[in-house]
Amino acid sequence: MLEVDVTARRGAFRLEARFAADAPIVALFGRSGSGKTTLVEAIAGLVTPQSGRIVVDGRVLFDRDRSIDLAPEERRVGYVFQDALLFPHLSVRANLAYGERRTPAAERFVDRARVIDLLGLAELLERRPATLSGGERQRVAIGRALIASPKILLMDEPLASLDTPRKAEILQYVELLRDELRLPIVYVSHAIEEVTRLADRLVLVSDGRTLAAGSVAELMARDDLKPHMGRFEAGGVIEARVARHDERYGLTVLAFAGGELVVPNVDALPGEPVRVRIRARDVAIALEPPRNASFQNVLAATVESVGGEFGAIVDVHLRVGPTPLVARITRQSAERLALAPGTPVHALIKAIAIDRRSVGFA
């Protein structure tokens, strides 16, 4: 459980953050410059808030009224910086050992060998940071933070400086950590794909304020938050379970409250929970189920609302059973189909619109 209620100042920038979250991975999501980094720095003790309190799992790290302000080294908070910040004069092995040596033996619960194995660091141990690739550096940085046996792991845009294949690789490692080490993680990002794939709880940060906190699906479906979520990334998140695999065609069928979804093969066992992000622009609407069409997913739905009165594009909010879904279509189509709240429709989604990056393991 992470509880934050602070105000902090950094030059002219003011941060007012207030949220509580209890989830394996909490995402702080918002644009660059919105104050996400200042917020995690306050949790780590690198920025001193002017007022408020910060509590991690019942342990008070900061409480202005009670004059509690633990030094960074007393907080036992693992911090993975955007640019890794490995110690350049030390080997990877010495970087990894830095925090472990400073952790009292009684508090070490993370096994170094296990982390080295998990993050694939064995071959890098004798190397110097200057000779590592970006992805390798980030893996070492994650390992270094973990081996110090932190009580919470803060990851500040750990993928921002990496190319797409490296991003996918690190994301897998973060998923592994969550599942293997059961360490609460605060994941800072401005990329909605990363957030929906990893996080269970989302805290939306904008202009130094925490606007909303809740489940990823809930926040993504909220119209009032849309300007902060990014125009082209609008969409919905469906919580589902793997129902079965179709080996012959390399497809996976996911079951969710409201129906089934066919997607390209997902690497998970039947019964495993997954989270699927469906971008609004990948959803089309038909009044009748199309015949002889290539759409794999035709879901009976009801129109909840048709957003926006102006512009060429409208977002149509649908409900498939209890599950919200958003379709982004032209205004002309919306008027031609006479869409209004309550209209029964069919939501059409191409299976290939849901790629590996859209599916996260819950």
Added chain:
Amino acid sequence: MLPAEEIGIVLLSLKVAAASVAASLPLAIGAAWLLARRDFPGKTLFDALVHLPLVVPPVVVGYMLLLALGHSGLGPALEKIGIVFAFRWTGAALAAAVMGFPLVVRAVRLAIDAVDPRLESAARTLGAGPWGAFFTLTLPLAWPGIVTGALLGFARALGEFGATITFVSSIPGETETLPLAIYGAIQVPGGDAQALRLSLLSVLLSLGALVVSEWLVRRHVRARHADA
């Protein structure tokens, strides 16, 4: 092949220069760290004070040392706890340390400025205290600048003349370092040969110090980029 007297002068000069660097380096690193990393009231004044010996005539510095630490100043009090500067080689080392201080601070400050303070933040989150972060990160990473600063201070001490002669005079075997001996030789009729020999020695010593520091810095940089 050198007269014993001249070997004595060289050894004394080396002793004075080494002592001045050894005594001033920790203080210079502290001052450089304050200037590079901290904001405090009076920082501009502090900065100006540190740089004062660079702009004030050396004779004035020597005279101020004499006033402050001589018989009318703190001299008698310091003598009671066993510290004597007046007309001793320690006084020569002090004069050299004061004169060289700004050079050392500047070199070290540049080096500390070049160390990303966020590396220290990273060390703090990994459990290192402020001192721990300083000794395990800032200091080793600023090492080339510290070596450069120490060399500058050493070379400056070998050449120190004005403040030394004013503060502790030129006493053979005690405070008569190379520059004072060269000056003395020039003043004596027929001392030209000795002055020339001492001057050559002075150049050789400075060159040697340069080569050693260059070698230290290179070795350090190589180690940084090679895999362990």
